[in-house]
Amino acid sequence: MSEDQVPGIEPYDGPAGGWGALGAVARALSGQMAIARESIALHKVNQPKGFDCPGCAWPDPKETSSFEFCENGAKAVSWEATAKRVRPEFFASNKVADLWNLSDYALEGLGRITHPMAYDPASDTYQPIEWNEAFRRIGEALRALPDPNMAEFYTSGRASNEAAFLYQLFVREYGTNNFPDCSNMCHEATSVGLPQSLGVGKGTVTLDDFEHCDAIFCIGHNPGTNHPRMLGTLREASLRGVPIVVLNPLPERGLERFTSPQSPVEMLTGTSVRIASTYYKLKIGGDVAVLKGMTKSLLDADARAIAAGMPGVIDRDFIATQTTGFEALADDVAQTSWEAIERHSGLTRAQIEDAADIYAKAKNVIVCYGMGITQHAHGTENVQQIANLLLLRGNIGRRGAGICPLRGHSNVQGDRTVGITEKPNDALNDGIRKTYGFEPPIAHGHDAVAAVIAIREGRSKALVALGGNLAVAMPDTDETFEAMRKLDLAVHIATKLNRSHLILAKASFILPCLGRTELDVQATGPQAVTVEDSMSMVHASAGTLTPASEHLRSEPWIVAGIAKATLPNTRVDWDRLVGDYNLIRDDIEKVFPIFFNFNKRVSEPGGFRLRVAASERDWATPDKRAHFLLAKGLDEDAPLEAHELMLTTIRSHDQYNTTIYGLNDRYRGVSGRRDVVFMHPNDLAARGLKHGDRIDVFATGANAADGKERAVRGFIAVAFEIAEGSVAMYYPEGNALIALESHDRRSGTPAYKSVPVRITSANAMTQTPTAAHAV
Numbered sequence: 198m199s200e201d202q203v204p205g206i207e208p209y210d211g212p213a214g215g216w217g218a219l220g221a222v223a224r225a226l227s228g229q230m231a232i233a234r235e236s237i238a239l240h241k242v243n244q245p246k247g248f249d250c251p252g253c254a255w256p257d258p259k260e261t262s263s264f265e266f267c268e269n270g271a272k273a274v275s276w277e278a279t280a281k282r283v284r285p286e287f288f289a290s291n292k293v294a295d296l297w298n299l300s301d302y303a304l305e306g307l308g309r310i311t312h313p314m315a316y317d318p319a320s321d322t323y324q325p326i327e328w329n330e331a332f333r334r335i336g337e338a339l340r341a342l343p344d345p346n347m348a349e350f351y352t353s354g355r356a357s358n359e360a361a362f363l364y365q366l367f368v369r370e371y372g373t374n375n376f377p378d379c380s381n382m383c384h385e386a387t388s389v390g391l392p393q394s395l396g397v398g399k400g401t402v403t404l405d406d407f408e409h410c411d412a413i414f415c416i417g418h419n420p421g422t423n424h425p426r427m428l429g430t431l432r433e434a435s436l437r438g439v440p441i442v443v444l445n446p447l448p449e450r451g452l453e454r455f456t457s458p459q460s461p462v463e464m465l466t467g468t469s470v471r472i473a474s475t476y477y478k479l480k481i482g483g484d485v486a487v488l489k490g491m492t493k494s495l496l497d498a499d500a501r502a503i504a505a506g507m508p509g510v511i512d513r514d515f516i517a518t519q520t521t522g523f524e525a526l527a528d529d530v531a532q533t534s535w536e537a538i539e540r541h542s543g544l545t546r547a548q549i550e551d552a553a554d555i556y557a558k559a560k561n562v563i564v565c566y567g568m569g570i571t572q573h574a575h576g577t578e579n580v581q582q583i584a585n586l587l588l589l590r591g592n593i594g595r596r597g598a599g600i601c602p603l604r605g606h607s608n609v610q611g612d613r614t615v616g617i618t619e620k621p622n623d624a625l626n627d628g629i630r631k632t633y634g635f636e637p638p639i640a641h642g643h644d645a646v647a648a649v650i651a652i653r654e655g656r657s658k659a660l661v662a663l664g665g666n667l668a669v670a671m672p673d674t675d676e677t678f679e680a681m682r683k684l685d686l687a688v689h690i691a692t693k694l695n696r697s698h699l700i701l702a703k704a705s706f707i708l709p710c711l712g713r714t715e716l717d718v719q720a721t722g723p724q725a726v727t728v729e730d731s732m733s734m735v736h737a738s739a740g741t742l743t744p745a746s747e748h749l750r751s752e753p754w755i756v757a758g759i760a761k762a763t764l765p766n767t768r769v770d771w772d773r774l775v776g777d778y779n780l781i782r783d784d785i786e787k788v789f790p791i792f793f794n795f796n797k798r799v800s801e802p803g804g805f806r807l808r809v810a811a812s813e814r815d816w817a818t819p820d821k822r823a824h825f826l827l828a829k830g831l832d833e834d835a836p837l838e839a840h841e842l843m844l845t846t847i848r849s850h851d852q853y854n855t856t857i858y859g860l861n862d863r864y865r866g867v868s869g870r871r872d873v874v875f876m877h878p879n880d881l882a883a884r885g886l887k888h889g890d891r892i893d894v895f896a897t898g899a900n901a902a903d904g905k906e907r908a909v910r911g912f913i914a915v916a917f918e919i920a921e922g923s924v925a926m927y928y929p930e931g932n933a934l935i936a937l938e939s940h941d942r943r944s945g946t947p948a949y950k951s952v953p954v955r956i957t958s959a960n961a962m963t964q965t966p967t968a969a970h971a972v
Contacts, residue, residue, distance in 0.1 A: 201887075201888055201889070202889075203888065203889035203913060203915070204869075204870075205867060205868050205869045205870040206866060206867060206873070206888075206889070206913075206915055207866050207868070208866045209450070209863055209864055209865070209866045211450075211456075212450065212453075212454040212455055212456045212469035213421040213425075213428060213450045213451040213453075213454065213455045213456070213864060214268075214421075214425075214428060214455050214456045214457055214458055214469075215456030215458065215463070215464065215467075215469070216456075216464065217863060218267070218268040218425075218458055219458055221268050221271075221272070221863070222268055222271040222272075224859075254354075254424075254603075254604040254605065254606065254607050254608070254609065254610060254728075254729075254730045254731040255424045255426045255427050255603075255730065255731060256403075256404050256730040256731060256732045256734050257730070257734075257736070257803070258404060258429075267425035267426045267428075268425055269422065269423075269425055269850075269853060269858075270425070270426070272851070272853070272858045273853060273856075274714060276305070276693075276856065276858060277309075277692060277712040277713065277714050278712070278714050278742060279308050279309060280308070281306070281307060281308025281309065282308045282309055282311050282745065282746070283307045283308050283309065283310045283311065283693075283694055284311050284312070285311075285312050285314070285324070285325040287307070288314060288322055288323040288324065288325075289322055289324070291322070292320070292321040292322055293316070293321050293322065293323070293699050293701065294321055296694075296699055297696075297699050301666075301669065301695065301696055301855070301857055301929075302857040302859070302860065304693075304694050304695055304696060304699075305693045305694065305695055305856060305857070307693070307694055308693070309692055309693060309709070309712075309745040309746070310691065310692065310693060310694060310707060310709040311709060311745065311746035311748055311749070312325045312326075312709065312746065312748045313325065313326050313327070313328055313331050313706070313707065313708050313709060313748065314326060314706065314707040314709075315331060315334070315704075315705070315706050316701055316704070316705035316706070318701075323705075323707060326706070328748075328750065328758065329758075331706055331708065332758045332759055332761070332762035333762055334704065334706075335661075335686070335688055335706060335759055335762060335763070336759065336761075336762030336763040336764075337762075338659065338685065338686040338704055339371065339659060339661075339686070339759075339763045340763060342658060342659060342685075345371050345372030345373040345638075346372075346373045346375060346642070346657075347656065347657050347658050347659065348371070348373060348375060348657065348658070348659040348660070348661065348686075349375045349377055349643060349648040349651070349652065349657050349659065349660045349661070350364065350368045350373070350375055350376055350377075350660075350661050350663070351376075351377045351378065351379075351645075351648070351660065351661070351662040351663065351665060351667050352364060352376065352377075352378045352379065352612055352617045352663045352664070352665070353379050353606065353662075353663060353664030353665035354378075354379045354380065354604075354605065354606025354607065354608055354609025354610075354612055355606050355607055355608060355664050355665075355713070356608060356612055356663050356664055356752055357608060357611075357726035357727060357728060357738070357752065357753075358608065358611045358612070358614070358615050358726065358727045358728060358729065358735070358782075358785065359726045359727065359753050359778050359781045359782065359785075360663065360726070360751075360752035360753045360756060361608070361611070361612040361615050361616070361617050361663075362615040362616060362781060362784070362785050362788075363753050363756045363757060363760070363771075363774065363775075363781065364617070364663055364756050365615070365616035365617050365618075366616070366629070366633070366760075366769060367756055367757075367759065367760035367763070367764070367769075369616075369621075369629060369637040369638060370633070370635055370637070370760070370764055370767060370768065370769065371760075371763060371764060372638055373638055373642055374618075374619050374620070374621055374638050374639075374640060374641060374642030375619065375642040375643040375648060375657070376617050376618060376619045376642055376643075376644075377619070377643055377644055377645035377647075377648035377649075377667070378609075378612065378613070378617050378618075378619075378644070378645065379605075379606060379609055379645075379665060379670070379854075380609050380610075380612070380613055380617075381644040381645035381646065381944075381945055381946065382572075382645055382670055382671070382946065382947060382949075383568050383571060383572070383604075383605050383609070383946070384568070384571055384602055384604060384605075384609070384946075385571070385576075385644070385941075385944040385945055385946045386570070386571035386572075386573075386576030386577045386579065386580050386941055386943075386944040386946050387399075387571060387580050387602045388613065388944070389577050389943055389944040390576075390577040390578070390579075390580035390581045390584070390943070390944070391580060391581075391584065391600070391602075392817075392818075393581065393818070393824060393826060394580075394581050394584035394585075394588075394823060394824050394825075394826055395584060395593060395600075395811040395816065395818075395823055395824075396810060396811055396815075396816040396817030396818040396823070397809055397810055397811045397817060398613075399602070399610065399733055399809055400599065400600055400601045400602045400731060400732060400733070400809075401593055401594065401599035401600050401601075401809055401811045401812045402563055402598075402599035402600065402601045402732060402812075403732050403734075403806065403812075404430065404732060405596075406561075406563060406596060406597050406598065406599060407430050407433070407434055407563065408433070408597075409561060409596050409597030410434065410439060410559075410561045410562060410563045410597040410598065411439060411559035411560050411561045411562065411597065412439060412440045412441075412442065412555055412556060412558075412559035412561075412562045412563075413431070413434055413439060413440070413441045413442070413562070413563050413564075413565065414441075414442045414443075414444070414552075414556070414562065414563070414564045414565065415431075415441060415442070415443045415444070415445070415452060415473070415565050415566075416443075416444045416445070416484065416564065416565070416566040416567075416569065416570055416583065417444070417445060417484065417566050417567050417568065417569020417570040417571075417579075417950075418445075418565060418566060418567025418568070418569055418570075418603050419445070419447075419449045419451060419452070419567070419847070419848070420449075420451045420452065420603075421449055421450055421451015421452070421455075421850070421864055422449075422451065422848055422849070422850045422852075422864070423567065423603070423605065423848060423853075424603055425451065427565075427603070428451055428455045428457075428472070429457060429459075431455070431472050432455050432457055432470045432472070435470055435471060435472055435474075436470060440474040440475070440555050440559070441472055441473050441474050441475075442473070442474065442475045442477070442552055442555055442556075443472075443473040443475065443476045443477065444477050444479050444484070444487060444552075445476070445477075445478065445479070445569065446478055446479060446480065446481045446569075446845065446919055446920040446923045446925070447478070447847070447875070447917070447918075447919050447920075447925060448476070448478070448918055448919075449864065450864035450865075451472070451864065452472050452473050452476065453471070453472060453473055453476070454469040454470065454471050454472060455469055455470055455472055456468065456469040456470070457470070475551070475552065475555070477544055477548055477552065478543070478918075478919070478920040479542050479543050479544050479920060480541070480542060480543030480843065480920050480921075480922055480923055481843040481844070481845045481920065481922075481923040481950065481951055482541075482573060482575075482843055482950075482951040483541050483542035483543050483544070484569075484570055484573075484579045484582070485541075485575060485578055485579060485582055485828045485831065486537070486538045486539075486540075486541035486542035486831055487538075487542045487544060487549060487552075488579075488582035488583060488585070488586055489529075489530055489533050489538060489582065489828070489831070490535070490538040490539075490542060490544075490546070490549035490550075490553075491549055491552055491553040491556065491586060492526070492530050492553075492582075492585060492586060492589065493530045493531075493533065493535075493538070494549060494550045494553035494554075495510055495511060495553050495556070495557060495589055495590075496511070496527055496530060496531075498510045498553070498554075498557060499511045510557045510590070511589045511590055512589070512590050512591035515588075515590075515591035516588070516589070516591075519591075519814060519816070519822060519823055520588055520822055520823045520824065520825060521820060521822045521823075521824055521825070522824050522825035522826060522827075523825050525825070525827060526585060526825040526826075526827060529827050533830070533831060537831045537832060538831065540831075541831045543920050543921070543922065543923075556586070556590070557590070560597075561592065561595065561596070561597030561598040562587065562590070562592045562598055563592075563597070563598060563599055563600075563601055564583050564586065564587060564592075564599075564600055564601065565601040565602075565603055566579075566580075566583060566600075566601070566602060566603065567602075567603040568605075568949070568950065569845070569950055570583070571602075571944075571946055572946055572947065572948060572949040572950040572951075573941065573946075573948055573950050573951045574899075574939065574940065574941050574942075574948045574951060575828065575829070575834075575941065576941045576944060576946045576948075577941055577943040577944050577946075578826075578828035578829065579828075580602075581826040581828065582828055583600060584600060584823075584826070585825050585826065587599070587600055588823055588825060593811060593814070593823065594811060594812055594813060594814035595814075599812065601731070601732075602731065603731060604730075604731040605854060606854070607713075607728055607730075608728040608729060610729050610730070610731060610733070611727070611728050611729030611735070614729055614789070614791075614807065615785055615789065616788070616789075619641055619642035619643055619644050619647075620641050620642075621637065621638075621639065625637075625788070625789075626639060628787065628788035628789060628790075629788060631787070632784060632787045632788050633768050633769055634768050635768045643657070644945040645667070645671065645945070645947075646671075646672075646937055646940050646945050646947060647945065648660075649671055649673075649676075649677050649680055649681075649937060650937055652680045652681060652683060652684060653676060653677075653679070653680035653683075653937075655683060657684075658683075658684060658685040658686065659684060659685055659686040659687075659688075659702075660681070660684055660686070660687050660688070660702070661686075661688040661690075661759070662687075662688065662689045662690065662691075662697065663690050663752065663756070664690060664691060664710075664752075665697075665855075666695040666696065666697045666854075666855040666856075667697055668681050668696060668697040668700050669695065669696050669697060669855045669929050669932075670854065670855050670929065670932075671932065671937070671947070672932050672935035672936065672937055672939065672940075672947045672949065673907075673932070673933075673935060673936050673937040674929070674932050674933040675933065676937060677937070678700055681697070681700040681702070682700055682701065682702070684702035684703070685702055685703045685704065686702055686703070686704050686705075687700070687701070687702035687704070687705045687706070688705075688706045688708065688759070689705075689706065689707050689708065690708045690710050690752060690755055690756075691707060691708070691709065691710065692709065692710060692711075692712050692745075694707075695855070708750075708755050709746065709748065709749050709750075710749060710750060710751060710752050710755055711740065711744055711749050711750065711751045711752070712740070712745070713738060713740060714740045714741070714742045715740040715741075715742045715743070715744045715745070715749070716740050716741055716742060716743065716744065717739075717740060717751045719751070719754070719775060719776050719777065719778070720772075720775075720776030720777065721776055721777040723739065724739070724751070724777075724778045725737040725738060725739035725778065726738050726739075726753075726778060727782070727799055727804075729807065732806070733806050733807040733809050734803070734804055734805070734806050734807075735792075735798075735799060735804045735805055735806070735807060736799065736803060736804030736805075737799050737800070737804065751775075753774070753775050753778065753781065754775050757771035757772070757774065757775045779796050782795040782796050782799070783795070783796065791807055791808060792807070811823070835898065837898075837922075837953055838897070840955055841897055841898070841953050841954065841955055842876075842880060842922055842923065842924045842953075842954055842955075842956060843922060843923050843924070843951055843952070843953060843954075844874075844894070844923075844924045844925065844926065844931065844934065844951075844952040844953070844954045845923065845924075845925050845949070845950045845951065845952070846925070846926060846927065846928035846929075846930075846931040846932070846949045846950065846952070847925045847926070847927060847928065848927070848928060849861070849862035849865075849867070849871065849927055850862045850863050850864050850865070851863075852927075855928075855929055857871075862927075865917070867915070870913075871927050871930060872911070872912045872913055872930075873912060873913050873914075873915045873926065873927070874892060874894060874912050874913070874914055874915065874924055874925070874926045874956070875915050875917035875919050875924060875925040875926070876914055876915065876916065876917065876919065876924050876956070877916075877917070877918070877919050877920070877921045877922070877923070877924075878916045879921055880921060880922065880924070881914055881916060884956060884957070884958075885958070886914050886956075886958060887914070887916075888914060888915065888916040889913060889914065889915075890913070890914045890958060890959075891911055891912070891913060891914075891958070891959035892911075892912055892913070892914045892956050892957065892958060892959050893908060893909070893910045893911065893912075893956070893957050893958075893959050893960060894908060894909045894910075894912065894926070894934065894954050894955075894956050895907070895908045895934075895954060895955045895956075895957070896908070896934040896935070896936070896952060896953070896954055897953045897954060897955050898953035899936065899938070899939050899953075900934060900935055900936045900939050900952060900953070901936075902936075902938075903936065903938075905936075907933060907934050907935070907936065908933070908934070909926070909930065909931065909933055909934060910959060910960070911959050912926065912930075912959075914956075924954065924956070928949060931949070931952070932949070934952050934954060935947060935948065935949060935952055939952075
């Protein structure tokens with residue numbers, strides 16, 4: 198091995214997709230030791246009478262093929278349909294203290310949990326418990342709290358609409374709006390920012406719009422890993438000559454070129470389709486600067502055109518009749534200098550003007566964005582500046598144009614639609630009153646950050662988690678773990694073991710549930726659930742596989758069991774609802790009229806789309822207009838010191854949120870490891886470092902303002918063509934650098950994507966990476 202070679206680091210020259218993706222699918226299936234079972238499941242993924250992929254929320258096409266899944270979807274299915282089991286005998290012979298020393302990858306890799314389990318402090322093991330006994334103890338603990346607001350009820354975006362609806366109904370009858378949710382950690386800036394801009398907290402486009410757009414802008418997202426089926430849509434747009442402009446700090450192979458596994462010609466000839474027509478590597482956190490720069494360029498071009506007697510660049514009729522706030526925006530942009538825009542964005546004026554020119558020449562434009570936009574201290578402003586850009590040329594509410602937030606989990610958007618929110622509105626409360634006859638709480642509850650802070654401060658003493666791995670997903674790893682150990686009660690509804698289950702309360706329970714792939718039989722027979730994708734399409738999902746254990750129960754059944762044990766005088770007939778999920782959907786329709794004729798419409802092939810008012814230029818804002826909204830000045834944030842860099846956390850290709858399917862990150866050339874920090878060669882040289890050196894990473898700025906040292910030690914520096922001044926490392930390893938207080942004050946979204954850091958050569962005493970739990 199030469200001096201500049203690093204074990205597990207070798208550049209990947211292939212395209213996204215192609216034979217590399219097929220090989221990864223094969224390895225995922227064989228690795229879970231249930232090839233026949235998993236293969237059967239894959240043929241049912243995203244099919245009309247099958248189950249919805251438990252991975253991302255990208256919508257299904259109008260015409261499905263036999264293979265409507267992607268590489269990471271196959272990993273998600275094989276991970277759930279695995280033959281591996283975690284039985285009571287395993288728990289009996291493995292103390293929690295010993296399990297703690299396993300990596301997160303190893304913990305989930307143990308397989309499916311088969312029995313409900315309760316922690317026994319005397320033996321430091323989880324032991325089996327009967328369902329009714331578990332419910333009795335959980336109900337007693339929740340009733341014993343002096344105040345319902347001392348309990349937190351977390352929801353993962355993989356929960357179905359039916360489970361989420363029952364969950365929020367139970368919690369509100371219990372008496373609190375404490376709903377920390379995975380959306381709080383990803384797209385809450387969308388849910389807060391877009392209603393102020395457009396009157397709705399969702400995207401306005403459909404999949405059909407991509408067939409009629411004239412340009413696509415992709416900002417702060419990585420489809421090759423996080424929503425791979427989107428690559429097929431981008432490929433089709435590219436083949437018909439649509440410019441695809443990418444703004445992203447890192448080069449991502451899925452945004453560069455793609456070989457479709459469903460194209461025999463591309464597979465056999467080794468050819469690929471270019472995705473990005475232009476790729477701009479802006480600085481981390483430079484999004485507002487770029488968007489202001491594009492707006493400035495458009496307004497300048499508009500003024501020049503009008504002065505020359507030509508049609509203007511912006512849509513003044515639309516602005517005059519449909520919007521408000523344009524004059525303030527124009528004034529703000531006029532006062533923003535190009536020098537400030539270039540300094541903050543990391544791009545030149547010429548590059549930004551070129552991007553604006555592509556936008557101006559396209560009649561219909563779609564802007565897609567992900568957590569590279571939302572997970573900043575100014576995430577809400579980022580979202581609103583994208584809305585501003587689209588409003589300038591009327592690119593909202595017409596075919597082939599609109600805004601496209603890329604949601605993560607398969608039903609994170611649906612959970613919010615059916616009531617998982619810490620901020621209930623009057624319509625939700627009125628619907629509950631009329632349907633069930635009890636008075637729901639109206640005070641705003643806790644989001645994810647507020648919930649962990651309340652637990653840390655002793656104001657909350659119980660946590661019930663409907664899926665997920667909350668402790669690992671949250672920032673401030675050490676403080677979050679320490680806080681969770683103060684709980685009186687921890688209840689985890691889950692399919693597999695994860696680290697959050699090992700952070701013990703005085704009473705801890707693991708309640709194993711059915712997965713999306715498995716047959717769910719209730720009193721009236723087999724049941725289907727529903728989910729809502731990123732484009733507001735609602736469709737049914739019915740598992741077909743024999744459950745991993747006869748002791749597993751569905752999420753709705755488990756929620757109802759806890760509710761009955763907690764609320765002796767409940768006004769809800771839980772057994773009736775759980776016996777027939779059609780009745781749950783009837784009640785969803787009563788509380789949320791947007792679901793009118795729910796059961797009938799969801800039984801149609803492909804399901805139905807919920808109405809998105811802004812898609813019809815119906816602005817559900819107080820003044821019934823779309824709003825141009827301002828972002829704070831570019832120089833209002835403290836500038837980085839000369840020694841500081843801006844770090845973003847990212848997902849590897851063998852990962853979905855906190856679930857790690859393997860230790861490879863194929864497209865970035867990493868295999869068998871996660872202890873890496875991607876740095877520009879110039880930033881390495883400026884610190885006397887080189888590719889392959891061991892380094893320590895220290896949080897600075899707001900993440901060190903409380904005087905606590907937050908550091909990740911002993912990682913490997915990897916030379917990478919990331920934007921200069923920017924660095925990246927994997928999530929959740931990087932979470933240890935982020936203070937709980939470092940979040941967007943408007944949405945509560947943690948600032949995972951903009952972490953000021955100082956990087957030095959590792960101390961000689963450093964033997965192994967400090968974030969070893971995920972390595």
